[in-house]
Amino acid sequence: MTKNEIIEITGIRASDIYMNEPMNLHTSFRIGGNADCFCVVRSIDILKKTIGYCKANDIPYFIIGLGSNLLVSDNGIRGMVIKLSGDFDEISDISETSIRCGAGMSLAGVCVYARNNGLGGIEFAWGIPGSVGGAVYMNAGAYGGEIKDVVQSVRYLDEDGNICEKSGKDLDFSYRHSAFSDTADVILDVTIELFRKNKNDIFYLMNDTMEKRKKKQPLNRPSAGSVFKRPETGYAAALIEECGLKGRTIGGAQVSEKHSGFIVNNGGATAKDVRELIEEVQKVVKEKTGVQLQCEVRFIGD
Ligand SMILES: Cc1cc2nc3c(=O)[nH]c(=O)nc-3n(C[C@H](O)[C@H](O)[C@H](O)COP(=O)(O)OP(=O)(O)OC[C@H]3O[C@@H](n4cnc5c(N)ncnc54)[C@H](O)[C@@H]3O)c2cc1C
Numbered sequence: 001m002t003k004n005e006i007i008e009i010t011g012i013r014a015s016d017i018y019m020n021e022p023m024n025l026h027t028s029f030r031i032g033g034n035a036d037c038f039c040v041v042r043s044i045d046i047l048k049k050t051i052g053y054c055k056a057n058d059i060p061y062f063i064i065g066l067g068s069n070l071l072v073s074d075n076g077i078r079g080m081v082i083k084l085s086g087d088f089d090e091i092s093d094i095s096e097t098s099i100r101c102g103a104g105m106s107l108a109g110v111c112v113y114a115r116n117n118g119l120g121g122i123e124f125a126w127g128i129p130g131s132v133g134g135a136v137y138m139n140a141g142a143y144g145g146e147i148k149d150v151v152q153s154v155r156y157l158d159e160d161g162n163i164c165e166k167s168g169k170d171l172d173f174s175y176r177h178s179a180f181s182d183t184a185d186v187i188l189d190v191t192i193e194l195f196r197k198n199k200n201d202i203f204y205l206m207n208d209t210m211e212k213r214k215k216k217q218p219l220n221r222p223s224a225g226s227v228f229k230r231p232e233t234g235y236a237a238a239l240i241e242e243c244g245l246k247g248r249t250i251g252g253a254q255v256s257e258k259h260s261g262f263i264v265n266n267g268g269a270t271a272k273d274v275r276e277l278i279e280e281v282q283k284v285v286k287e288k289t290g291v292q293l294q295c296e297v298r299f300i301g302d
Helices: 003-010 044-056 107-116 132-138 199-216 236-242 271-289
Strands: 017-022 034-041 061-064 070-072 077-084 091-093 098-102 151-157 163-167 186-193 223-226 253-255 262-265 298-300
Touching: 003 017, 003 034, 003 044, 034 044, 044 061, 044 077, 044 151, 044 186, 070 271, 091 107, 098 107, 107 132, 107 199, 132 186, 236 271, 253 271, 262 271
Parallel strands: 034 077, 061 077, 070 298
Antiparallel strands: 017 034, 091 098, 098 186, 151 163, 151 186, 223 262, 253 262
16 A cells, blocks of 8 residues: 555645654544554545545545544554545535434534524533444443434444435434444445524533533543443443542553543553553452443554
8 A cells, every 4th residue: 555556546636645644643542553654535435436445455444533532552553544534524504404424523623503593402411521423333322412403313324335325213322332333334424414593502511511521530631532332331431430449540540530430641642551540440449339331432453
């Protein structure tokens, strides 16, 4: 895989191809070794060609959103990391109350657009630092809302390169899971159904949500949000605290003093530090409470 070959076969422009790209520049944890190749893909046509090129040459590929739920290995990622931008950053009105959002857009951008247009229903997502694609893939949620509540339909590229569309109710959404979590489909855009709402009320609810986040979450440190899924009984953070693990540190990684469900990078943390800390937390919590904590954060790379 060379830059010239990629340009020639896929049509990706030279300035959108980064060979040996440090992944700590693309993850909210600020952790991760180099990807062999990192490409910004700006249209469906180029996306198809890029995936076709990877498949034909047995090059593994990975679609990244905004990297806010990933722990990338210190050894980096073999193959190609694909980031959607350009056409995938577009938003358009479909009806009075529904909007189509490109998968590469930030949820923040969607929330601001909805607020400016007097559309309520997605305020819960204000402060989730992911993309539309990542939010659907993960069924992101907060403060009583989940992306599944507002997804009308999703267009995606299936594993054979066909553009398909599914209604939200056929996407097998559950807690931090969607049909996409089990496939190599690429989410292209998402139609979201909202409702007319007074702009001031939307503004108030978004502010309130952000204030809650600021109060409870260590937003001044790199992290990937809550590391563990909520167990069936109670909250991961409460169990971790109960087990005396608040503030536990390995290398540059620490169980946050502010929110025990978060692991923060205090500077120079490696993926190895974070993994060891995760394993220690899982082990101690299991021993002391019997609960097996499951990871919400995705491990990527070598
Ligand atoms: C400070 C902080 C607070 C957070 N708070 C919350 C919260 O309240 N609620 C919550 O649910 N999460 C939260 N998160 C986690 C994270 O923001 C969400 O999981 C988010 O949905 C991930 O989106 P992303 O674009 O960053 O995806 P990434 O982390 O880049 O990727 C996650 C997965 O989605 C896949 N993916 C991304 N785009 C596509 C696409 N177009 N097609 C197919 N697959 C795709 C990737 O391949 C990967 O498997 C928080 C994270 C941080 C750092």
